[in-house]
Amino acid sequence: MSRLNRIWLLAAAALSLGAPLCAQQSLPPAPYAYRQLPDPAQERAAHELMQTLRCLTCQSQSIADSDAPMAGDMRHQVRTRIAAGEDPEAIRAWLIERYGDYVSYTPHVSATTWPLYAGPAVLALIAALLFRRRLARRA
Amino acid sequence: MTKSWRLWLPLAVFAAFLGFTAYQLQQPKDDTIASAMLGKPLPRFALRPAVDGLPGAAQTDFADGKPRLLNIWASWCLPCIAEAPQLKALQEQGVEIVGIAIRDRPEDVARFLAQHGNPYTRLGADDLSEVQFALGSSGVPETFVVDGNGVIRHQHIGDIRAGDVPKLLARLEEAR
Numbered sequence: 001m002s003r004l005n006r007i008w009l010l011a012a013a014a015l016s017l018g019a020p021l022c023a024q025q026s027l028p029p030a031p032y033a034y035r036q037l038p039d040p041a042q043e044r045a046a047h048e049l050m051q052t053l054r055c056l057t058c059q060s061q062s063i064a065d066s067d068a069p070m071a072g073d074m075r076h077q078v079r080t081r082i083a084a085g086e087d088p089e090a091i092r093a094w095l096i097e098r099y100g101d102y103v104s105y106t107p108h109v110s111a112t113t114w115p116l117y118a119g120p121a122v123l124a125l126i127a128a129l130l131f132r133r134r135l136a137r138r139a
Numbered sequence: 140m141t142k143s144w145r146l147w148l149p150l151a152v153f154a155a156f157l158g159f160t161a162y163q164l165q166q167p168k169d170d171t172i173a174s175a176m177l178g179k180p181l182p183r184f185a186l187r188p189a190v191d192g193l194p195g196a197a198q199t200d201f202a203d204g205k206p207r208l209l210n211i212w213a214s215w216c217l218p219c220i221a222e223a224p225q226l227k228a229l230q231e232q233g234v235e236i237v238g239i240a241i242r243d244r245p246e247d248v249a250r251f252l253a254q255h256g257n258p259y260t261r262l263g264a265d266d267l268s269e270v271q272f273a274l275g276s277s278g279v280p281e282t283f284v285v286d287g288n289g290v291i292r293h294q295h296i297g298d299i300r301a302g303d304v305p306k307l308l309a310r311l312e313e314a315r
Contacts, residue, residue, distance in 0.1 A: 025213075025215050025242050026215070026243075026244050026247060027242045027243065027244065027266060030266075030267045056172060056277035056278065057277065057278055059170065069242055069268075070268055070271075070277075070278075073242075073267050073268035073269075073272070074268070074272065076267055077267070077269065077272060095272070096175075097175060097176075098174065098175055098176055098272065098273065098274070098275030099172055099174070099175060099275050099277065100172070100173070100175045102172055103172075
């Protein structure tokens with residue numbers, strides 16, 4: 001068996017292993033899972049939000065990228081809410097209220113994420129101080 | 140002498156960082172996403188019956204002072220089959236279980252209940268996963284302990300095993 005064939009077989013095996021996790025569902029996708037909103041501006045807003053929301057069953061994809069039925073239902077929810085005039089950030093806040101920061105790909109400052117913002121500032125400050133001392137010594 | 144010691148400091152910091160990263164990579168990954176709704180009242184919902192012969196489910200069913208289990212499941216979900224005997228055991232202990240069927244068809248639900256038993260007093264159909272999102276639930280099966288005032292007290296993620304039955308009974312007792 002050629003090496004390429006073996007890789008294909010491995011890939012097929014991996015795919016079939018994943019199948020039971022997203023077992024057969026008989027219901028068709030939600031109305032707005034794959035259908036765009038008629039208003040292009042609203043669709044753009046919805047799509048931008050969907051790209052920054054995490055698919056809960058596949059975890060490393062956004063709901064815009066995932067074919068999981070649950071991601072489809074979430075896209076439906078995002079699109080119908082935006083069509084109803086809701087603000088995208090309000091929808092994000094609604095989801096964070098339920099799933100925590102985990103559901104959003106755009107981090108905001110919170111009790112656990114503040115070092116991400118403070119860290120670089122502190123490092124830059126230390127570097128600036130060291131640099132000034134060096135310059136002072138040379139002068 | 141002190142100068143050479145300070146020279147090694149950045150390398151030591153880098154080695155500590157590598158060690159920390161290596162340690163974290165060894166840790167088992169936790170894929171569960173806990174609901175942030177614990178301690179909060181149930182969201183508003185009113186679902187049509189998921190199957191003939193059982194009433195649908197609404198958050199108003201949880202306001203009569205009796206703690207209940209709210210089981211999120213589906214007939215297409217394999218771990219739900221493994222969980223069915225444990226739900227039956229809980230029901231036999233006098234626990235009232237309200238079910239929500241995610242993305243399911245009445246005939247599939249009926250077939251599942253005929254095959255694996257019916258532990259539910261009410262069974263609502265959530266065709267667009269709307270109530271699931273409102274609850275902060277991220278998969279099937281999941282089970283919430285809801286107290287008599289309709290406040291969510293505990294979330295069990297994944298199928299209920301035999302060992303989880305006494306724990307859930309204790310949680311229900313706490314919620315009384």
